[in-house]
Amino acid sequence: MTLRLFDDAPDRFEAQAHVLSCTPREGHFAVVLDQTIFFPRGGGQPCDNGTIAGTAVLDVFEENGVILHILPSPAEGEVSLRLDGERRLEMMRHHLGQHILSAVIDHTFGVPTVIARIEDAGPHIELASPLSEQQLVQAQQAAREIIGKALAVHCAYYTPEQAKGMTVRGKITPHERIRLVEIEGFDLNACGGTHCSDTSGVLELVITGTKMVRGAFRVYYLAGHAAQKARPEREGQLLQAQHALGCESASGLLQAQQELLERQSALEAQCQALQKALLEADTALWAARCRPLAQGRMACAILDEGDVKHLRAVAEALCQQAPTALLLAVRQQDKLSLLFMRSKGPKEPNLGAMVKDLCARFDGRGGGSPISAQGVICGGADGENALQQVFRAAEQAWEQPKAQ
Ligand SMILES: [Zn+2]
Structure with a gap:
């Protein structure tokens, strides 16, 4: 059994230890020591970084009650242990900060913390139910007051019977000894x-954001030096947001955001109405450009500009009105975007086969059904000549009366 020096002396960053065993494991070595200052990862907290006998420790975790230190090379005999002390301190600040934040939220609003993590997505707790922004600010303020009071922190072991009689916040995992x-x-x-050792060690606490995750309310926070750095940064970001939205004071931000949303929604409605009007106008325009043929009206053209998505909507509208075929190509730099569509009914022309053939001959991609096809081919004079031939073939197919 490894003596867990971090239990009673979390600010001890150096120690000597004796290697009890060293076994190969997945290309590395798993080292068991008689005592350790390395906190193993688990419960949402990463392990400590540091060195054993001058070699960087890759991972520390507990397996069947044994703390394993993963090293890239074997170790034996007496070894010196050294932690990344500043990182350990930041972990302790975040961890105790979490105790304080969870406790004030539980005490003030009766909302328990269901998950607490420092690793992964950044330090966060997850609550059983959401809090309002005002409640979060209240909790942050209360946590800062507890930090300012420098309340002593004690750790002690109890039997489950002893713990049962005490008012403990949160769940107690069954153990022989309860810390x-x-x-x-x-x-x-x-x-x-x-x-x-006391709450002032946390230095600072800042709630940085919230998110709903799988039905839980996640609260992101920072403590320690990270929080001291984040606080002025957040104030700077607030001023930036005010500047961007033209607000003299932060209190005007919500109003400005509401106005922006309303303006956006009005613009979207206006845009939809204009699109509808444009579709109607262009449908009439292309109806006028169609040539009447035996099997229906048809227009074939190579355009210098045009939105293929819009032209497709125009073609669909025309094909629904009356027997129509629209074979269009839009020049786009050195390429041609093809949009071929016709009404159901006649067997010819097979537009999908035409686009496929053009793609095969002019380094393109695309295809479709006999009545609707799209593609992109390389342009140039040859491509456009071939396209004109395709247009003529389509017209000839519709110049003939429908086969009985
Ligand atoms: Zn703790």
Whole structure:
């Protein structure tokens, strides 16, 4: 059994230890020590970084109650352990910050924390139900007051019977010995993590955002130096947002955002009405450009500009009105975008086969059904000549009366 030095001395960053075993594991070595300062990852907290006998530790985790230190090379005998102390301190600040934030939210709003993580998406807690922005700000303020009070933090072990009689926030995982972390006069919580000796060690706490995740309300936060850095950054971002929205004060931001949304929705409605009018006008325009043939009206053209999506809507409208065939190509730099469509009924021409053939001959891609096809081919004089021939073939097919 490895002595867990971090339990009683979380601010100890150096120690000597004896290697109890060293076994190959997935290309590396799993080292068991008689004592360790390395906190193993788990419960949403990453492991410590550092070195063992001068070699960088790749991972530390617990397996069947044994702490394994993963090293790239084997270790034996007496070894010196050294932690990345600043990282450990930041972990402790975030972790104790989480205790405080979860406790104030639980005490003030009766909303328990269901998950707490420092790794992955950034430090966050997940709550059983959402809080309003005002409640979050209230919780942040209350957490800062607890940090300012420098309340002592004590860790002690109890039997399950002893713990049963105590008012503990959150769940207690069944164990022979239960480690309870007390923030004096404020909170009692079962936890195996590393904590600052008093709440002032957290330095600062900032709630940075929220998100609904699988029905839980996630609250992102920062503590320690990260929070001290984030606070002025967030103030700068607020001023930037005010500048962008033309607000003299932050209190005008919501109103400005509401006005923007209303303006956007009015513009979208206007845009839809204009698109409808344009579709009607262009449908009439192309109806006038169609030549009457034995099997229906037809227009074939190579255009210098045009939105293929819009032309497709025009073609669909024309084909619904009356027997129609529209064979269009739009020049786009050195390419031609093809849009061929006709009404159902006649067997010929097979527009899909025509587009496929053009694509095969002019390095293009595309295809479709006998009545609707799209594609892109390389342009140039040869491509356009071939396209004109296709247009003539389509016209000839419709100049003949419908076969009985
Ligand atoms: Zn803890």
